Amino acid sequence: MTMRSLAAYLFVLLLAFPAFAVEPDEILEDPVLEARARDLSKQLRCVVCQNQDIDSSNAGVARDLRILVRERLVAGDTDEQVLDFVVARYGDYVLFRPPWKPTTYALWIAPFLVLAIGATAAGAVLLRARSKSGPFGLSVQEEAEFADLKKHLEQER
Amino acid sequence: MKRLLVALPLLIVIVIGGFLLWGLNPERDPNAIPSVLISQPAPEFDLPPLEGIGVPGLARSDLTETGEPVVVNVFASWCVPCRAEHAELTRMVRDDGVRLMGINYKDKPKDALRWLNNLGNPYERIGTDLDGRAGIEWGISGVPETFIVDGSGTVLYRYVGPVVGDEAVEKLSTALAQVRANAGAGS
Numbered sequence: 001m002t003m004r005s006l007a008a009y010l011f012v013l014l015l016a017f018p019a020f021a022v023e024p025d026e027i028l029e030d031p032v033l034e035a036r037a038r039d040l041s042k043q044l045r046c047v048v049c050q051n052q053d054i055d056s057s058n059a060g061v062a063r064d065l066r067i068l069v070r071e072r073l074v075a076g077d078t079d080e081q082v083l084d085f086v087v088a089r090y091g092d093y094v095l096f097r098p099p100w101k102p103t104t105y106a107l108w109i110a111p112f113l114v115l116a117i118g119a120t121a122a123g124a125v126l127l128r129a130r131s132k133s134g135p136f137g138l139s140v141q142e143e144a145e146f147a148d149l150k151k152h153l154e155q156e157r
Numbered sequence: 158m159k160r161l162l163v164a165l166p167l168l169i170v171i172v173i174g175g176f177l178l179w180g181l182n183p184e185r186d187p188n189a190i191p192s193v194l195i196s197q198p199a200p201e202f203d204l205p206p207l208e209g210i211g212v213p214g215l216a217r218s219d220l221t222e223t224g225e226p227v228v229v230n231v232f233a234s235w236c237v238p239c240r241a242e243h244a245e246l247t248r249m250v251r252d253d254g255v256r257l258m259g260i261n262y263k264d265k266p267k268d269a270l271r272w273l274n275n276l277g278n279p280y281e282r283i284g285t286d287l288d289g290r291a292g293i294e295w296g297i298s299g300v301p302e303t304f305i306v307d308g309s310g311t312v313l314y315r316y317v318g319p320v321v322g323d324e325a326v327e328k329l330s331t332a333l334a335q336v337r338a339n340a341g342a343g344s
Contacts, residue, residue: 091191
């Protein structure tokens, strides 16, 4: 490969940057607001192509929502107000992070609850194993029962 | 205590199995998004008419004092299922006395006009939503979508997708009949 074709090859590689869904005409001039808009867009679900955020979606509605988010920011809304605005129209469903409220308590608490139950069960099993003693790994109580049985057998003989 | 522990695996299997069974239910649509509009007043919007069609535009104020249930349909000429649905909606307007309002979603007015001139216009009012902003107010995820709004402007039902085929028509008709029955009982 000559130097020149190598250079051309590298140049073509440089052109292959990832495609973004956010189109140039959507981007705000104020870099701070734009950064907030990008951040908010990543928290909002696209309602057409679910499991994709509106920041990376090419769907028409996603684009409309991106523009809407930017409009609200320019109008002076806080991040929270922007999210509330979208939730008021599309419901909690559009949030990737579900809110903490009575209907979602189970959702948020369940993993910790399951972990606690598992830890308790594991702890109980381990503790019991440790409390066992004697040559056959019997607990003190089992040892006593065994001695009792042995005595009975000897008496019957 | 020990007996309880023995039953535990069975309990877990039943719980997980229950969820799996629920997931297999063919009636369940995992893509369905619960609408926040149901039982809420119709959203704020005010759309200009479609020039040349001869029916007025559509705004929230046109829905609040109708006195009877109306159907609001979001459509576009570029939407193929809308074409299929159009015949069914036309039939409902003709045979069932449905009052149909249209929101022409992100359409070129010229295309919408030609589309309606070709197929006929079943709509009593048509609002032209060029930038899709009214669509967002209604919380739509695409076209077509159909809403039933009662006589005082409260949204009572939403159907996502084309009203085509017996099942979809049945769903919309049943919902409309219920809304009408409730309105009759209420007045």
